[in-house]
Amino acid sequence: MPRFMGFVRMEEGVGTPPQSLFEAMDAYIAExxxxxxxxxxxxxxxTEDAVNFVVRQGEVTRVDGPYAEAKEVVGGWAIMQYDTLEEAVADQQVFAELHAKHWPEVTVISTMRQISTGPEAPGE
Known part of the structure; x- marks a missing residue:
C-alpha cells in the first residue's frame, strides 16, 4: 500500500491557529x-531553534535559525497510506479545505508526496 507524506507550509510568525482548526483537525485525524x-x-x-546543515561543494556548514530570509516554513507533517493516488489526492484536498474554512486569513500550501521505498517510479 503506497505511503505518502503530507506537509503544510505557511508564512512564519502568523500566530497560533484558531481553536476551531485544532478541533477540526483532531476530528479529521481521528477519523x-x-x-x-x-x-x-x-x-x-x-524556526527559532531550527538547525540546518548545508552541504555545498563538499563542505558542511551549520546555520542556526531563525531564518529571516525564509518566506515560508513547514508548519506540520503527516505520514499516511492509501490504496490509490486518487484517494490520497482527495484526502489532501479535504485537509486543505479544513484550513481554508477555519483559518481563511492565512495562506497555507498543503503538499502531498509519495514516499519512495527504492529506485522505482511513483505508483509502482
Missing part, C-alpha cells in the same frame, strides 16, 4: 487513524 490511513504526524514549532 483517518480509525480507517488506517493516518500513521503519524504533528505540528512543528517555528
Amino acid at each position: 483517518q487513524a480509525a480507517k488506517g490511513v493516518f500513521l503519524d504526524g504533528g505540528g512543528l514549532y517555528g
